[in-house]
Amino acid sequence: MIRSFSVLGISVALVLGMATGAMAQNTGRITTKSYQPVGKQKLQVDLTQVDAGELYRELRDYLKEQLERRGNPVGSSGAMGVKMQVAYVRPIESGRIGPERDLPSDNRVPGYSSNSPIPDSRSFVPERRNPYAPGVSGEERTNPLRINLTIYREGGGAVAWTAEATCAVAFVNAKDVGRAMIDQLIARLDTSVSLAAECGS
Numbered sequence: 001m002i003r004s005f006s007v008l009g010i011s012v013a014l015v016l017g018m019a020t021g022a023m024a025q026n027t028g029r030i031t032t033k034s035y036q037p038v039g040k041q042k043l044q045v046d047l048t049q050v051d052a053g054e055l056y057r058e059l060r061d062y063l064k065e066q067l068e069r070r071g072n073p074v075g076s077s078g079a080m081g082v083k084m085q086v087a088y089v090r091p092i093e094s095g096r097i098g099p100e101r102d103l104p105s106d107n108r109v110p111g112y113s114s115n116s117p118i119p120d121s122r123s124f125v126p127e128r129r130n131p132y133a134p135g136v137s138g139e140e141r142t143n144p145l146r147i148n149l150t151i152y153r154e155g156g157g158a159v160a161w162t163a164e165a166t167c168a169v170a171f172v173n174a175k176d177v178g179r180a181m182i183d184q185l186i187a188r189l190d191t192s193v194s195l196a197a198e199c200g201s
Contacts, residue, residue: 028167
């Protein structure tokens with residue numbers, strides 16, 4: 001909504017309701033559940049995630065630092081173990097749509113022939129469309145980043161605390177947003193909450 005009025009001969013435009021939307025932060029979700037107190041006990045970070053990539057390794061090392069800063073020593077053994085899982089699929093670059101990307105063409109769709117311009121409906125492959133807006137690179141598109149933490153007692157394996165944080169994030173920002181998500185989770189260790197996560201602007 002825009003209103004204009006004159007003050008000392010100067011036209012002033014007030015834009016109402018637009019600033020709030022422009023400044024709104026991207027939010028995700030944080031859920032934690034406490035079953036037993038963790039306190040300041042020594043922790044061992046589990047290193048068994050399959051197909052761990054660079055993002056996982058970066059966030060795992062950051063998690064260790066934040067646990068140490070909280071007052072929980074981290075080592076190769078401990079009274080409790082910490083299992084960390086990071087799930088993120090890097091957005092795929094959308095190249096030019098065409099036959100070289102294994103998409104159908106008149107000569108390659110089953111049912112087409114020089115003598116029969118009408119394809120066999122049983123073998124017709126519909127045209128694929130590029131789901132992304134032109135000019136938006138794969139680095140800038142957002143996919144969900146999910147971080148799960150589980151703290152459990154060594155030996156018996158009883159779960160003491162679980163946490164999950166989810167944010168939609170572009171690959172170029174995944175490390176920074178992931179660190180912010182870990183900060184928010186560690187700040188709520190030994191608590192049970194369900195609230196919005198701050199995922200950046």
